[in-house]
Amino acid sequence: MTGWTARETAAALRRREVSAVEVAEFFLDRIQRLDLQIGAFLAVSREWALQQAELAQKTIDDGSAGPLSGIPVALKDNLTTREIPTTCGSRILEGHRPVYDAHVVERLAQAGAVILGKTNLDEFAMGGSTESSAYGVTRNPWDTDRSPGGSSGGSAAAVAAGFCPVALGSDTGGSVRQPAALCGVVGFKPTYGRVSRRGLVAFASSLDQVGMFGRTVEDAAFLAEAVSGHDPGDSTSIPFEPVSLEPVPLKGVRLGFPKQLRDSAIDPDVARVVDAALASLRKEGASVVEIDLPSIELGVSTYYVIAPAEASSNLARYDGIRFGPRVDGDGHVGTVASTRGKLFGHEVKMRMILGTYVLSAGYYDAYYHRALQVRGMMAAEFEKVFQEVDWVVSPTSPRTAFRLGEFADDPLALKAMDLCTVPANLGGFPSLSLPCGASDGLPVGLLLTGPAMSDGRLLGTAHSIESALGPFPAPDLG
Protein backbone atom coordinates (compact mmCIF):
# COMPACT_ATOMS: atom_id res chain seq x y z
CA MET A 1 0.00 0.00 0.00
CA THR A 2 2.97 2.33 0.55
CA GLY A 3 3.46 2.51 -3.19
CA TRP A 4 -0.17 3.27 -3.96
CA THR A 5 -1.07 6.76 -5.04
CA ALA A 6 -4.15 8.43 -3.57
CA ARG A 7 -5.98 7.77 -6.84
CA GLU A 8 -5.04 4.09 -6.81
CA THR A 9 -6.08 3.82 -3.16
CA ALA A 10 -9.43 5.44 -3.96
CA ALA A 11 -9.96 2.96 -6.79
CA ALA A 12 -9.05 -0.02 -4.58
CA LEU A 13 -11.49 1.22 -1.93
CA ARG A 14 -14.29 1.50 -4.50
CA ARG A 15 -13.58 -2.02 -5.73
CA ARG A 16 -13.73 -3.27 -2.08
CA GLU A 17 -10.22 -4.73 -2.36
CA VAL A 18 -9.42 -3.04 0.88
CA SER A 19 -11.43 -1.20 3.54
CA ALA A 20 -10.93 2.38 4.71
CA VAL A 21 -10.08 1.11 8.20
CA GLU A 22 -7.44 -1.26 6.79
CA VAL A 23 -5.92 1.61 4.83
CA ALA A 24 -5.86 3.89 7.89
CA GLU A 25 -4.38 1.14 10.07
CA PHE A 26 -1.71 0.38 7.51
CA PHE A 27 -0.47 3.99 7.47
CA LEU A 28 -0.88 4.49 11.23
CA ASP A 29 1.23 1.37 11.84
CA ARG A 30 3.84 2.51 9.35
CA ILE A 31 4.08 5.90 11.07
CA GLN A 32 4.39 4.23 14.46
CA ARG A 33 7.12 1.91 13.19
CA LEU A 34 9.19 4.37 11.17
CA ASP A 35 8.51 7.97 12.18
CA LEU A 36 10.95 7.80 15.08
CA GLN A 37 13.75 8.07 12.51
CA ILE A 38 12.07 10.87 10.54
CA GLY A 39 10.06 13.02 12.97
CA ALA A 40 7.51 14.05 10.37
CA PHE A 41 4.54 14.14 12.75
CA LEU A 42 3.94 16.32 15.81
CA ALA A 43 0.68 14.53 16.59
CA VAL A 44 -0.97 11.36 15.35
CA SER A 45 -4.51 10.61 16.44
CA ARG A 46 -5.21 6.91 15.90
CA GLU A 47 -8.62 7.12 17.54
CA TRP A 48 -9.84 10.06 15.48
CA ALA A 49 -8.36 8.62 12.28
CA LEU A 50 -10.13 5.30 12.78
CA GLN A 51 -13.42 7.08 13.49
CA GLN A 52 -13.07 9.01 10.23
CA ALA A 53 -12.15 5.78 8.40
CA GLU A 54 -15.24 3.97 9.73
CA LEU A 55 -17.41 6.87 8.60
CA ALA A 56 -15.72 6.85 5.18
CA GLN A 57 -16.33 3.11 4.83
CA LYS A 58 -20.02 3.60 5.58
CA THR A 59 -20.28 6.15 2.76
CA ILE A 60 -18.41 3.80 0.40
CA ASP A 61 -20.83 1.01 1.34
CA ASP A 62 -23.97 3.08 0.88
CA GLY A 63 -22.79 4.74 -2.33
CA SER A 64 -22.54 8.27 -0.92
CA ALA A 65 -18.72 8.39 -0.85
CA GLY A 66 -16.88 11.65 -1.57
CA PRO A 67 -13.90 11.88 -3.93
CA LEU A 68 -11.36 11.34 -1.11
CA SER A 69 -13.34 8.83 0.94
CA GLY A 70 -10.91 6.72 2.94
CA ILE A 71 -7.79 8.52 1.68
CA PRO A 72 -5.31 9.28 4.49
CA VAL A 73 -4.08 12.87 4.63
CA ALA A 74 -1.58 14.65 6.87
CA LEU A 75 -1.90 18.33 7.77
CA LYS A 76 0.80 20.85 8.50
CA ASP A 77 0.36 21.94 12.10
CA ASN A 78 -0.58 25.51 11.19
CA LEU A 79 -3.98 24.40 9.84
CA THR A 80 -6.52 24.58 12.63
CA THR A 81 -8.27 21.44 13.85
CA ARG A 82 -10.86 21.32 16.63
CA GLU A 83 -10.20 17.67 17.39
CA ILE A 84 -6.45 17.76 17.92
CA PRO A 85 -4.02 20.52 18.98
CA THR A 86 -2.59 23.07 16.56
CA THR A 87 0.78 24.33 17.75
CA CYS A 88 2.46 25.95 14.72
CA GLY A 89 5.61 24.29 16.06
CA SER A 90 5.67 26.93 18.80
CA ARG A 91 5.68 26.80 22.57
CA ILE A 92 3.36 29.83 22.57
CA LEU A 93 0.61 27.52 21.28
CA GLU A 94 1.62 24.42 23.24
CA GLY A 95 -1.39 22.12 23.51
CA HIS A 96 -3.66 24.74 21.90
CA ARG A 97 -7.04 23.38 20.74
CA PRO A 98 -8.51 25.79 18.17
CA VAL A 99 -12.20 26.60 18.35
CA TYR A 100 -12.85 26.03 14.67
CA ASP A 101 -11.66 23.83 11.80
CA ALA A 102 -9.80 25.42 8.91
CA HIS A 103 -11.83 25.70 5.69
CA VAL A 104 -9.59 23.07 4.09
CA VAL A 105 -10.22 20.73 7.03
CA GLU A 106 -13.99 21.14 6.55
CA ARG A 107 -13.55 20.46 2.85
CA LEU A 108 -11.46 17.35 3.52
CA ALA A 109 -14.16 16.05 5.85
CA GLN A 110 -16.83 16.67 3.20
CA ALA A 111 -14.70 14.82 0.65
CA GLY A 112 -14.35 11.85 3.03
CA ALA A 113 -10.61 12.11 3.72
CA VAL A 114 -9.08 10.53 6.82
CA ILE A 115 -6.82 12.97 8.70
CA LEU A 116 -4.01 11.00 10.33
CA GLY A 117 -2.32 13.81 12.24
CA LYS A 118 -0.37 17.05 12.20
CA THR A 119 3.08 17.48 10.75
CA ASN A 120 6.15 19.38 11.88
CA LEU A 121 7.11 22.81 10.54
CA ASP A 122 9.46 25.67 11.19
CA GLU A 123 7.91 27.72 13.99
CA PHE A 124 4.94 29.63 12.51
CA ALA A 125 6.17 28.47 9.07
CA MET A 126 9.16 30.83 9.28
CA GLY A 127 12.13 29.00 7.87
CA GLY A 128 13.37 26.72 5.15
CA SER A 129 14.66 23.72 7.07
CA THR A 130 12.05 22.64 9.68
CA GLU A 131 14.82 23.11 12.26
CA SER A 132 13.19 26.05 14.03
CA SER A 133 10.27 23.98 15.34
CA ALA A 134 10.10 24.05 19.14
CA TYR A 135 9.36 20.32 19.07
CA GLY A 136 12.44 18.97 17.32
CA VAL A 137 13.72 18.61 13.79
CA THR A 138 12.34 16.54 10.92
CA ARG A 139 14.81 14.44 8.94
CA ASN A 140 14.93 13.88 5.21
CA PRO A 141 13.81 10.32 4.30
CA TRP A 142 16.54 10.21 1.62
CA ASP A 143 19.31 10.85 4.14
CA THR A 144 18.40 11.26 7.79
CA ASP A 145 21.44 13.47 8.45
CA ARG A 146 19.87 16.03 6.14
CA SER A 147 16.99 18.49 6.35
CA PRO A 148 13.74 17.86 4.47
CA GLY A 149 13.63 21.58 3.71
CA GLY A 150 10.88 23.73 5.05
CA SER A 151 8.82 25.14 6.35
CA SER A 152 6.38 22.32 5.48
CA GLY A 153 9.18 19.76 6.01
CA GLY A 154 6.97 17.42 8.03
CA SER A 155 4.33 17.10 5.31
CA ALA A 156 6.95 16.67 2.56
CA ALA A 157 8.85 14.03 4.54
CA ALA A 158 5.60 12.23 5.44
CA VAL A 159 4.65 11.84 1.77
CA ALA A 160 8.20 10.88 0.74
CA ALA A 161 8.42 8.30 3.54
CA GLY A 162 5.10 6.73 2.54
CA PHE A 163 3.34 7.72 5.77
CA CYS A 164 0.41 9.07 3.74
CA PRO A 165 -0.21 9.40 0.00
CA VAL A 166 -0.99 13.14 0.17
CA ALA A 167 -0.58 16.02 2.60
CA LEU A 168 -1.34 19.71 2.96
CA GLY A 169 1.19 22.42 3.75
CA SER A 170 1.42 26.18 3.38
CA ASP A 171 3.60 28.23 1.07
CA THR A 172 4.53 31.84 1.89
CA GLY A 173 7.88 32.01 0.09
CA GLY A 174 8.37 28.45 -1.13
CA SER A 175 7.45 26.45 1.97
CA VAL A 176 5.62 23.75 -0.01
CA ARG A 177 7.72 23.67 -3.17
CA GLN A 178 11.20 23.74 -1.62
CA PRO A 179 10.63 20.82 0.80
CA ALA A 180 8.86 18.94 -2.01
CA ALA A 181 12.01 19.36 -4.13
CA LEU A 182 14.35 18.31 -1.34
CA CYS A 183 12.23 15.23 -0.52
CA GLY A 184 11.58 14.12 -4.11
CA VAL A 185 7.81 14.65 -4.17
CA VAL A 186 5.40 16.99 -5.97
CA GLY A 187 4.53 20.29 -4.27
CA PHE A 188 1.87 22.64 -5.62
CA LYS A 189 1.12 26.23 -4.60
CA PRO A 190 -2.12 27.35 -6.26
CA THR A 191 -2.87 30.93 -7.35
CA TYR A 192 -3.30 33.17 -4.31
CA GLY A 193 -6.98 33.11 -3.41
CA ARG A 194 -7.91 29.77 -4.98
CA VAL A 195 -7.76 28.01 -1.63
CA SER A 196 -9.27 29.64 1.42
CA ARG A 197 -6.86 30.78 4.13
CA ARG A 198 -9.52 30.63 6.85
CA GLY A 199 -7.92 28.54 9.56
CA LEU A 200 -4.45 28.70 8.06
CA VAL A 201 -2.64 30.43 10.92
CA ALA A 202 -1.54 33.74 9.41
CA PHE A 203 2.15 34.43 8.82
CA ALA A 204 2.19 36.93 5.92
CA SER A 205 -1.40 37.26 4.77
CA SER A 206 -0.73 38.69 1.31
CA LEU A 207 1.65 35.81 0.50
CA ASP A 208 0.32 32.76 2.40
CA GLN A 209 -1.37 30.02 0.43
CA VAL A 210 -2.34 26.45 1.30
CA GLY A 211 -0.44 23.97 -0.87
CA MET A 212 -0.56 20.24 -1.68
CA PHE A 213 1.95 17.40 -1.59
CA GLY A 214 1.67 14.13 -3.47
CA ARG A 215 3.99 11.56 -4.99
CA THR A 216 2.46 12.33 -8.38
CA VAL A 217 1.08 15.46 -10.04
CA GLU A 218 -2.30 13.75 -10.35
CA ASP A 219 -2.43 13.21 -6.60
CA ALA A 220 -1.56 16.85 -5.87
CA ALA A 221 -4.33 17.83 -8.29
CA PHE A 222 -6.72 15.34 -6.68
CA LEU A 223 -6.18 17.02 -3.30
CA ALA A 224 -6.28 20.55 -4.77
CA GLU A 225 -9.63 19.86 -6.41
CA ALA A 226 -11.09 18.77 -3.07
CA VAL A 227 -9.97 21.79 -1.02
CA SER A 228 -10.04 24.71 -3.49
CA GLY A 229 -12.91 26.97 -4.49
CA HIS A 230 -14.64 30.00 -3.06
CA ASP A 231 -15.06 30.52 0.67
CA PRO A 232 -17.05 33.55 1.82
CA GLY A 233 -15.16 33.26 5.12
CA ASP A 234 -11.94 34.51 3.50
CA SER A 235 -12.29 37.93 1.88
CA THR A 236 -9.31 37.19 -0.39
CA SER A 237 -10.86 33.97 -1.69
CA ILE A 238 -11.51 34.20 -5.43
CA PRO A 239 -15.13 33.43 -6.39
CA PHE A 240 -14.23 30.72 -8.87
CA GLU A 241 -14.67 27.00 -9.28
CA PRO A 242 -12.20 24.49 -7.79
CA VAL A 243 -8.85 23.76 -9.43
CA SER A 244 -8.98 20.88 -11.88
CA LEU A 245 -6.19 19.32 -13.96
CA GLU A 246 -6.54 20.18 -17.65
CA PRO A 247 -4.51 17.90 -19.97
CA VAL A 248 -1.78 19.77 -21.87
CA PRO A 249 0.38 17.91 -24.41
CA LEU A 250 4.08 18.82 -24.26
CA LYS A 251 4.32 19.47 -27.97
CA GLY A 252 4.36 23.23 -28.46
CA VAL A 253 4.68 24.11 -24.76
CA ARG A 254 6.93 27.16 -24.35
CA LEU A 255 9.21 27.12 -21.32
CA GLY A 256 11.25 30.16 -20.31
CA PHE A 257 14.39 29.95 -18.18
CA PRO A 258 15.34 33.28 -16.53
CA LYS A 259 18.81 34.22 -17.70
CA GLN A 260 19.42 35.95 -14.34
CA LEU A 261 19.41 32.50 -12.72
CA ARG A 262 22.13 31.25 -15.05
CA ASP A 263 24.95 33.09 -13.30
CA SER A 264 23.45 33.01 -9.83
CA ALA A 265 23.98 30.77 -6.85
CA ILE A 266 22.60 27.59 -8.47
CA ASP A 267 24.75 24.59 -7.58
CA PRO A 268 26.36 23.26 -10.81
CA ASP A 269 25.16 19.70 -10.15
CA VAL A 270 21.59 20.90 -9.68
CA ALA A 271 21.87 22.96 -12.87
CA ARG A 272 23.10 19.89 -14.78
CA VAL A 273 20.17 17.73 -13.64
CA VAL A 274 17.67 20.46 -14.57
CA ASP A 275 19.33 21.04 -17.96
CA ALA A 276 19.18 17.32 -18.72
CA ALA A 277 15.48 17.26 -17.83
CA LEU A 278 14.80 20.29 -20.05
CA ALA A 279 16.71 18.61 -22.89
CA SER A 280 14.43 15.57 -22.71
CA LEU A 281 11.36 17.85 -22.71
CA ARG A 282 12.68 19.46 -25.90
CA LYS A 283 12.72 16.01 -27.47
CA GLU A 284 9.02 15.73 -26.63
CA GLY A 285 8.31 18.91 -28.58
CA ALA A 286 8.53 21.58 -25.85
CA SER A 287 10.62 24.65 -26.53
CA VAL A 288 12.96 26.16 -23.95
CA VAL A 289 14.05 29.75 -24.35
CA GLU A 290 16.02 32.16 -22.23
CA ILE A 291 13.92 34.97 -20.77
CA ASP A 292 14.74 38.26 -19.10
CA LEU A 293 13.43 38.86 -15.56
CA PRO A 294 15.74 41.57 -14.20
CA SER A 295 13.94 41.91 -10.85
CA ILE A 296 14.04 38.23 -9.99
CA GLU A 297 17.29 38.68 -8.07
CA LEU A 298 15.57 41.26 -5.85
CA GLY A 299 12.94 38.73 -4.80
CA VAL A 300 14.67 37.63 -1.61
CA SER A 301 15.22 41.21 -0.36
CA THR A 302 11.67 42.19 -1.24
CA TYR A 303 10.30 39.12 0.49
CA TYR A 304 12.35 39.65 3.66
CA VAL A 305 10.89 43.11 4.07
CA ILE A 306 7.24 42.35 3.24
CA ALA A 307 6.86 38.97 4.98
CA PRO A 308 8.32 40.05 8.37
CA ALA A 309 6.31 43.30 8.23
CA GLU A 310 3.09 41.35 7.85
CA ALA A 311 4.22 38.78 10.40
CA SER A 312 4.97 41.40 13.04
CA SER A 313 1.39 42.55 12.73
CA ASN A 314 -0.21 39.09 12.50
CA LEU A 315 1.70 37.67 15.46
CA ALA A 316 0.71 40.56 17.73
CA ARG A 317 -2.30 38.44 18.70
CA TYR A 318 -0.16 36.04 20.75
CA ASP A 319 -0.28 37.75 24.12
CA GLY A 320 -0.96 34.92 26.54
CA ILE A 321 -4.44 36.28 27.28
CA ARG A 322 -6.99 34.60 25.01
CA PHE A 323 -5.14 31.40 24.18
CA GLY A 324 -1.87 29.66 24.84
CA PRO A 325 0.19 29.60 28.02
CA ARG A 326 1.08 32.79 29.92
CA VAL A 327 4.35 33.82 31.57
CA ASP A 328 3.67 36.38 34.29
CA GLY A 329 5.61 39.62 34.24
CA ASP A 330 5.30 43.14 35.62
CA GLY A 331 1.81 44.41 34.84
CA HIS A 332 0.02 44.03 31.53
CA VAL A 333 2.83 45.03 29.17
CA GLY A 334 5.34 43.07 31.24
CA THR A 335 3.22 39.91 31.10
CA VAL A 336 2.68 40.18 27.36
CA ALA A 337 6.38 40.88 26.68
CA SER A 338 7.47 38.14 29.03
CA THR A 339 5.09 35.59 27.47
CA ARG A 340 6.24 36.48 23.96
CA GLY A 341 9.91 36.78 24.85
CA LYS A 342 10.00 33.40 26.59
CA LEU A 343 7.70 31.36 24.36
CA PHE A 344 8.56 32.48 20.82
CA GLY A 345 11.70 30.96 19.30
CA HIS A 346 14.71 32.83 17.93
CA GLU A 347 13.73 32.99 14.24
CA VAL A 348 10.20 34.22 14.96
CA LYS A 349 11.47 36.93 17.32
CA MET A 350 14.08 38.00 14.79
CA ARG A 351 11.45 38.38 12.07
CA MET A 352 9.10 40.29 14.35
CA ILE A 353 11.84 42.75 15.29
CA LEU A 354 12.76 43.11 11.62
CA GLY A 355 9.10 43.60 10.64
CA THR A 356 8.51 46.15 13.38
CA TYR A 357 11.68 47.98 12.31
CA VAL A 358 10.77 48.26 8.61
CA LEU A 359 7.30 49.51 9.52
CA SER A 360 8.50 52.06 12.08
CA ALA A 361 8.60 55.81 11.50
CA GLY A 362 11.57 56.83 9.40
CA TYR A 363 12.07 53.41 7.81
CA TYR A 364 8.62 52.72 6.38
CA ASP A 365 9.27 54.50 3.08
CA ALA A 366 12.85 53.29 2.72
CA TYR A 367 12.01 49.63 3.24
CA TYR A 368 8.35 48.65 3.27
CA HIS A 369 6.93 51.06 0.71
CA ARG A 370 9.86 50.46 -1.60
CA ALA A 371 9.57 46.68 -1.28
CA LEU A 372 5.92 46.94 -2.32
CA GLN A 373 6.95 48.95 -5.37
CA VAL A 374 9.57 46.36 -6.33
CA ARG A 375 6.92 43.68 -5.78
CA GLY A 376 4.76 45.38 -8.39
CA MET A 377 7.71 45.75 -10.75
CA MET A 378 8.60 42.06 -10.49
CA ALA A 379 5.00 40.90 -10.93
CA ALA A 380 4.69 43.10 -14.03
CA GLU A 381 7.88 41.57 -15.48
CA PHE A 382 6.47 38.08 -14.99
CA GLU A 383 3.13 39.07 -16.52
CA LYS A 384 4.95 40.41 -19.57
CA VAL A 385 7.04 37.25 -19.89
CA PHE A 386 3.86 35.14 -19.75
CA GLN A 387 2.89 36.67 -23.10
CA GLU A 388 5.99 35.08 -24.64
CA VAL A 389 6.20 31.76 -22.79
CA ASP A 390 3.68 29.50 -21.09
CA TRP A 391 5.73 28.76 -17.98
CA VAL A 392 8.80 30.10 -16.25
CA VAL A 393 11.07 27.18 -15.33
CA SER A 394 14.08 26.88 -13.04
CA PRO A 395 15.42 24.61 -10.34
CA THR A 396 13.12 24.81 -7.29
CA SER A 397 16.03 25.07 -4.88
CA PRO A 398 19.59 26.10 -5.77
CA ARG A 399 20.80 23.09 -3.80
CA THR A 400 19.76 19.57 -2.90
CA ALA A 401 19.00 18.67 0.72
CA PHE A 402 21.60 20.20 3.07
CA ARG A 403 22.91 18.80 6.34
CA LEU A 404 20.97 19.51 9.53
CA GLY A 405 22.67 22.42 11.29
CA GLU A 406 24.59 23.43 8.17
CA PHE A 407 23.15 26.96 8.21
CA ALA A 408 23.17 27.46 11.98
CA ASP A 409 25.88 30.13 11.72
CA ASP A 410 24.72 31.62 8.44
CA PRO A 411 20.93 32.13 8.49
CA LEU A 412 21.15 34.61 5.61
CA ALA A 413 22.56 31.94 3.28
CA LEU A 414 19.53 29.74 3.99
CA LYS A 415 17.19 32.66 3.27
CA ALA A 416 19.02 33.40 0.01
CA MET A 417 18.02 29.91 -1.16
CA ASP A 418 14.41 31.15 -1.54
CA LEU A 419 15.57 32.86 -4.74
CA CYS A 420 13.59 30.75 -7.22
CA THR A 421 10.39 30.31 -5.20
CA VAL A 422 9.54 33.75 -3.73
CA PRO A 423 8.47 35.48 -6.99
CA ALA A 424 5.36 33.27 -7.24
CA ASN A 425 4.24 34.39 -3.79
CA LEU A 426 4.98 38.06 -4.45
CA GLY A 427 2.97 37.90 -7.70
CA GLY A 428 0.31 35.46 -6.44
CA PHE A 429 1.13 33.08 -9.32
CA PRO A 430 0.51 29.32 -9.26
CA SER A 431 3.73 27.34 -9.04
CA LEU A 432 4.64 23.69 -8.82
CA SER A 433 7.76 21.65 -8.09
CA LEU A 434 8.19 18.12 -9.38
CA PRO A 435 11.16 15.76 -9.12
CA CYS A 436 13.30 15.85 -12.27
CA GLY A 437 16.30 13.72 -11.32
CA ALA A 438 18.87 13.25 -8.59
CA SER A 439 22.35 14.43 -7.73
CA ASP A 440 24.48 12.21 -5.46
CA GLY A 441 21.36 10.26 -4.55
CA LEU A 442 19.42 13.38 -3.49
CA PRO A 443 16.32 14.60 -5.36
CA VAL A 444 16.33 17.71 -7.55
CA GLY A 445 13.12 19.64 -8.18
CA LEU A 446 12.00 21.41 -11.35
CA LEU A 447 9.90 24.53 -10.72
CA LEU A 448 7.16 25.73 -13.07
CA THR A 449 5.40 29.04 -12.51
CA GLY A 450 2.52 30.37 -14.58
CA PRO A 451 0.13 33.31 -14.80
CA ALA A 452 -2.61 33.79 -12.20
CA MET A 453 -5.52 31.35 -12.57
CA SER A 454 -3.61 28.99 -14.88
CA ASP A 455 -3.65 26.28 -12.16
CA GLY A 456 -5.45 23.63 -14.21
CA ARG A 457 -3.11 23.99 -17.19
CA LEU A 458 -0.09 24.14 -14.89
CA LEU A 459 -1.08 20.80 -13.37
CA GLY A 460 -1.73 19.38 -16.84
CA THR A 461 1.66 20.50 -18.14
CA ALA A 462 3.41 19.16 -15.04
CA HIS A 463 1.60 15.85 -15.53
CA SER A 464 2.91 15.63 -19.10
CA ILE A 465 6.41 16.52 -17.92
CA GLU A 466 6.23 13.85 -15.24
CA SER A 467 5.18 11.26 -17.86
CA ALA A 468 8.06 12.31 -20.12
CA LEU A 469 10.66 12.12 -17.34
CA GLY A 470 9.41 8.82 -15.98
CA PRO A 471 8.50 7.84 -12.41
CA PHE A 472 10.65 9.07 -9.55
CA PRO A 473 11.60 6.43 -6.96
CA ALA A 474 10.76 6.50 -3.25
CA PRO A 475 13.44 6.27 -0.53
CA ASP A 476 13.93 2.88 1.10
CA LEU A 477 12.98 3.04 4.77
CA GLY A 478 12.09 -0.60 5.18
Next chain:
Amino acid sequence: MSITLDEVRHVARLARLELDEAELLAFQGELNSLLGRCQELQSIDVGELSPRTHAVALTNVLADDTPTQGLDQSLALRGAAVTRAGLFVVPTIIEE
Protein backbone atom coordinates in the same frame (compact mmCIF):
# COMPACT_ATOMS: atom_id res chain seq x y z
CA MET B 1 23.84 52.15 7.66
CA SER B 2 23.68 49.84 10.60
CA ILE B 3 21.25 49.23 13.40
CA THR B 4 22.49 49.97 16.93
CA LEU B 5 21.91 47.90 20.04
CA ASP B 6 19.66 50.64 21.43
CA GLU B 7 17.55 50.55 18.28
CA VAL B 8 17.16 46.79 18.62
CA ARG B 9 16.14 47.30 22.25
CA HIS B 10 13.63 49.97 21.24
CA VAL B 11 12.09 47.90 18.44
CA ALA B 12 11.91 44.83 20.70
CA ARG B 13 9.97 46.93 23.20
CA LEU B 14 7.59 48.08 20.46
CA ALA B 15 7.10 44.44 19.44
CA ARG B 16 6.47 43.49 23.08
CA LEU B 17 9.37 41.06 23.26
CA GLU B 18 11.32 40.80 26.49
CA LEU B 19 14.86 39.83 25.53
CA ASP B 20 18.11 39.42 27.44
CA GLU B 21 21.34 41.14 26.44
CA ALA B 22 22.75 38.08 24.69
CA GLU B 23 19.64 37.83 22.50
CA LEU B 24 19.72 41.56 21.72
CA LEU B 25 23.31 41.23 20.55
CA ALA B 26 22.52 38.19 18.41
CA PHE B 27 19.56 39.98 16.81
CA GLN B 28 21.66 43.07 16.15
CA GLY B 29 24.10 40.99 14.11
CA GLU B 30 21.40 39.14 12.20
CA LEU B 31 19.36 42.26 11.49
CA ASN B 32 22.40 44.08 10.17
CA SER B 33 23.26 41.27 7.81
CA LEU B 34 19.67 40.94 6.54
CA LEU B 35 19.08 44.70 6.26
CA GLY B 36 22.47 44.94 4.55
CA ARG B 37 21.22 42.63 1.86
CA CYS B 38 17.92 44.53 1.59
CA GLN B 39 19.89 47.73 0.87
CA GLU B 40 19.90 46.64 -2.78
CA LEU B 41 16.26 47.75 -2.93
CA GLN B 42 17.41 51.34 -2.38
CA SER B 43 19.35 51.45 -5.63
CA ILE B 44 16.41 50.45 -7.83
CA ASP B 45 14.71 53.13 -9.85
CA VAL B 46 11.06 52.52 -9.01
CA GLY B 47 9.89 55.80 -10.53
CA GLU B 48 6.28 56.55 -9.73
CA LEU B 49 5.33 52.89 -9.51
CA SER B 50 2.46 52.38 -7.11
CA PRO B 51 3.01 49.89 -4.30
CA ARG B 52 1.49 46.45 -4.75
CA THR B 53 0.06 45.35 -1.43
CA HIS B 54 -1.77 42.29 -2.63
CA ALA B 55 -1.32 39.51 -5.13
CA VAL B 56 -4.88 39.52 -6.42
CA ALA B 57 -6.83 42.75 -6.61
CA LEU B 58 -10.27 41.92 -5.25
CA THR B 59 -12.16 45.00 -4.11
CA ASN B 60 -15.28 45.68 -2.05
CA VAL B 61 -15.59 42.14 -0.76
CA LEU B 62 -18.59 42.21 1.52
CA ALA B 63 -20.44 39.42 3.24
CA ASP B 64 -24.21 39.10 2.97
CA ASP B 65 -25.93 40.60 5.97
CA THR B 66 -27.27 37.34 7.32
CA PRO B 67 -27.12 36.41 11.00
CA THR B 68 -25.03 33.35 11.81
CA GLN B 69 -24.28 31.51 15.01
CA GLY B 70 -21.25 33.02 16.78
CA LEU B 71 -18.79 31.25 19.03
CA ASP B 72 -20.13 29.63 22.15
CA GLN B 73 -18.75 31.41 25.26
CA SER B 74 -17.22 28.31 26.84
CA LEU B 75 -15.60 27.39 23.53
CA ALA B 76 -14.15 30.88 23.13
CA LEU B 77 -12.63 30.66 26.61
CA ARG B 78 -11.29 27.14 26.33
CA GLY B 79 -7.78 28.08 25.24
CA ALA B 80 -7.24 30.94 27.69
CA ALA B 81 -4.55 30.64 30.37
CA VAL B 82 -6.73 32.25 33.09
CA THR B 83 -10.51 32.73 33.10
CA ARG B 84 -13.03 33.65 35.78
CA ALA B 85 -16.85 33.81 35.72
CA GLY B 86 -16.96 33.41 31.94
CA LEU B 87 -14.37 36.12 31.30
CA PHE B 88 -10.73 36.34 30.22
CA VAL B 89 -8.53 37.40 33.13
CA VAL B 90 -5.99 40.03 32.09
CA PRO B 91 -3.12 41.47 34.12
CA THR B 92 -3.93 44.79 35.77
CA ILE B 93 -3.89 47.59 33.20
CA ILE B 94 -4.98 50.60 35.32
CA GLU B 95 -3.24 50.92 38.67
CA GLU B 96 -4.89 52.70 41.58
